[in-house]
Amino acid sequence: MSFEQASELIRNALTVALIISAPLLLIGLAVGVIVALLQAVTQIQEQALSFVPKIIAMVVAAIVLLPWMGQRLVIYAQQLWLR
Numbered sequence: 891m892s893f894e895q896a897s898e899l900i901r902n903a904l905t906v907a908l909i910i911s912a913p914l915l916l917i918g919l920a921v922g923v924i925v926a927l928l929q930a931v932t933q934i935q936e937q938a939l940s941f942v943p944k945i946i947a948m949v950v951a952a953i954v955l956l957p958w959m960g961q962r963l964v965i966y967a968q969q970l971w972l973r
Contacts, residue, residue: 921948
């Protein structure tokens with residue numbers, strides 16, 4: 891395996907990891923911003939209030955997006971084996 895092939899495999903793996911993790915991270919970010927705004931408006935500074943909605947949103951998103959994530963991983967694995 892040449893250096894170019896190895897670097898291409900690493901680049902593809904990182905790209906797939908970024909594409910798969912991006913929706914969950916964006917959902918966590920959006921829920922975190924919304925909760926932070928609500929905490930600032932209501933002046934409630936409870937630590938559990940900031941974590942529980944993010945965890946719930948990310949678990950629900952993971953369940954909803956799991957088929958799509960699996961499909962992306964299967965496509966990547968097929969491309970990897972065909973090389």
